[in-house]
Amino acid sequence: MYYLSAIKANSHLNVFLEVYEAEALQRAQEIDRKIAGGTQGRLAGMVVGLKDVISHQDHGLQAGSRILEGFRAQFNATAVERLLAEDAIVIGRQNCDEFGMGSSNENSAFGPVRNGADPSRVPGGSSGGSAVAVQTGMCLASLGSDTGGSVRQPAAFCGLVGLKPTYSRVSRWGLIAYASSFDTIGIIARSVPDAALLLEVIAGKDDYDSTVSQSPVPAYSRQLRLDEKPRIAYIPETIQSAGLSEEIRQTILRNISSLKEDGHRVDAVVFPLLDFILPAYYILTTAEASSNLARYDGVRYGYRSTPAGSLESMYKSTRSYAFGEEVKRRIMLGTFVLSADYYDAYYTKAQKVRRLIKEKTDNIFAQYDFLILPTAPTTAFRLGEHTEDPLKMYLADIYSVQANVAGIPAISIPAGKDQNGLPIGLQIMANRFEEARLLAFAHYLMQHQ
Amino acid sequence: MNADKETLRRIAHLARLDFDEKEEGKMLDSLNKILTWVEKLNEIDTSQVEPLTHMTDEVNVLRDDEVKEPLPHDRGLLNAPDKDQDYFRVPKVLE
Numbered sequence: 001m002y003y004l005s006a007i008k009a010n011s012h013l014n015v016f017l018e019v020y021e022a023e024a025l026q027r028a029q030e031i032d033r034k035i036a037g038g039t040q041g042r043l044a045g046m047v048v049g050l051k052d053v054i055s056h057q058d059h060g061l062q063a064g065s066r067i068l069e070g071f072r073a074q075f076n077a078t079a080v081e082r083l084l085a086e087d088a089i090v091i092g093r094q095n096c097d098e099f100g101m102g103s104s105n106e107n108s109a110f111g112p113v114r115n116g117a118d119p120s121r122v123p124g125g126s127s128g129g130s131a132v133a134v135q136t137g138m139c140l141a142s143l144g145s146d147t148g149g150s151v152r153q154p155a156a157f158c159g160l161v162g163l164k165p166t167y168s169r170v171s172r173w174g175l176i177a178y179a180s181s182f183d184t185i186g187i188i189a190r191s192v193p194d195a196a197l198l199l200e201v202i203a204g205k206d207d208y209d210s211t212v213s214q215s216p217v218p219a220y221s222r223q224l225r226l227d228e229k230p231r232i233a234y235i236p237e238t239i240q241s242a243g244l245s246e247e248i249r250q251t252i253l254r255n256i257s258s259l260k261e262d263g264h265r266v267d268a269v270v271f272p273l274l275d276f277i278l279p280a281y282y283i284l285t286t287a288e289a290s291s292n293l294a295r296y297d298g299v300r301y302g303y304r305s306t307p308a309g310s311l312e313s314m315y316k317s318t319r320s321y322a323f324g325e326e327v328k329r330r331i332m333l334g335t336f337v338l339s340a341d342y343y344d345a346y347y348t349k350a351q352k353v354r355r356l357i358k359e360k361t362d363n364i365f366a367q368y369d370f371l372i373l374p375t376a377p378t379t380a381f382r383l384g385e386h387t388e389d390p391l392k393m394y395l396a397d398i399y400s401v402q403a404n405v406a407g408i409p410a411i412s413i414p415a416g417k418d419q420n421g422l423p424i425g426l427q428i429m430a431n432r433f434e435e436a437r438l439l440a441f442a443h444y445l446m447q448h449q
Numbered sequence: 450m451n452a453d454k455e456t457l458r459r460i461a462h463l464a465r466l467d468f469d470e471k472e473e474g475k476m477l478d479s480l481n482k483i484l485t486w487v488e489k490l491n492e493i494d495t496s497q498v499e500p501l502t503h504m505t506d507e508v509n510v511l512r513d514d515e516v517k518e519p520l521p522h523d524r525g526l527l528n529a530p531d532k533d534q535d536y537f538r539v540p541k542v543l544e
Binding site for chain 1: 452456457459460461463464465466467468476479480482483484486487488489490491492493495498499500501502503504505506507510512520524525527528529530531537539540541542
């Protein structure tokens with residue numbers, strides 16, 4: 001199989017934690033027989049990879065962490081169940097930042113993933129392995145997760161399509177939780193039609209997830225024609241920002257002027273809260289993470305350290321050894337902002353700011369169909385470039401977190417390369433549950449660039 | 450905000466984490482930098498704003514109370530670091 005040879009040829013990129021070769025080949029044969037009999041599903045033969053945070057029954061699952069050493073998934077995530085029911089082939093599980101916490105895929109217990117465009121550079125994160133797998137032809141598409149940009153930023157760094165659906169559009173049963181009021185399963189693919197078809201299959205209500213939306217799922221893959229001229233907005237500060245690379249700035253400006261030339265309405269809009277999105281995001285996500293990651297205590301699954309002494313020293317020793325530094329930092333920060341003395345000053349304050357961000361974002365979509373902005377402030381940076389300063393790494397998500405804070409869908413599409421040959425991503429956001437139009441517009445832009 | 454070592458140790462205990470002397474200094478330094486950075490939120494007046502606590506529009510999603518096959522016992526214990534026939538095992542809690 002073509003994909004298996006690409007996996008072998010690119011093993012130095014450290015993408016797959018496990019490859020299910022025999023199983024994939026056997027499944028391919030079964031699906032071939034179904035195709036011959038005309039009984040195949042909608043994804044017949046589509047080879048997909050899973051980020052190491054998505055549960056796949058009887059296969060390994062570790063969230064890129066030592067703390068889940070040896071863990072075998074006891075059930076399928078709903079998204080995986082639906083892929084398999086439509087005859088997709090799962091080829092393996094993919095390296096990622098530990099528990100989705102990172103923007104460069106350098107925070108993995110299994111070592112960093114390298115970018116296929118330049119192995120001295122990072123693939124982005126946290127779904128870095130999932131992006132490089134598609135970039136280098138190891139699979140046709142990947143399921144990742146996006147809490148603050150973890151699908152879109154690596155897609156941008158690797159020249160791919162990265163789709164973060166509306167919060168609650170896709171069931172999270174079987175997704176390892178990071179920050180539950182932000183987490184979404186997302187899709188990394190080569191083309192918008194592939195992403196649309198996958199979303200159509202995995203989205204929708206689910207008895208196992210009471211937070212998932214009950215609203216019907218449109219046939220996204222058959223609604224990819226842009227039927228009317230959309231109204232498009234951009235926030236000038238996102239393009240003028242000193243932290244934005246000049247080549248990305250020019251790319252976004254070029255796209256805006258060509259949309260105008262084609263007769264679209266494109267307006268600058270005011271959004272006064274740009275500098276507050278990341279701080280609010282980090283307070284809320286670390287708070288939720290500290291709570292979600294409390295379950296990793298060495299009792300029921302995964303790694304256990306066995307010091308002499310009490311149950312409490314077992315907990316502490318297990319967690320201190322097996323969590324990586326960034327995960328511990330976020331647990332500490334989250335525990336701090338949730339502690340009695342600081343709860344109101346940090347946590348409640350951030351929830352209030354979140355409401356303002358959501359309302360101001362909603363105001364934009366009351367008048368416009370789409371918001372255009374960069375996906376990330378730079379193209380892929382070098383390994384080690386931001387590892388010393390966590391704050392610098394956090395800024396890599398400056399343009400992507402708004403969608404998670406407001407719960408809206410967003411997509412990153414490839415928009416050319418910089419002078420080093422590194423892919424540039426262009427991001428489009430839309431109103432809640434407007435994935436059909438978002439995908440149609442993204443498809444249009446990719447064809448008209 | 451400038452958290453001190455005592456605060457760090459208290460928070461670490463709540464989070465069931467241990468840091469040695471060297472890690473303590475580094476963690477404290479990065480936490481204080483991040484806390485100072487997030488305090489930017491104080492520039493916004495939120496006195497008239499309610500906290501946003503729910504992100505979905507779904508309210509009380511109910512289902513029929515039917516008995517279904519739960520995770521079987523052996524699968525539940527599959528990943529246990531230490532177990533007997535029926536239970537997870539942990540270090541002694543009562544002397």
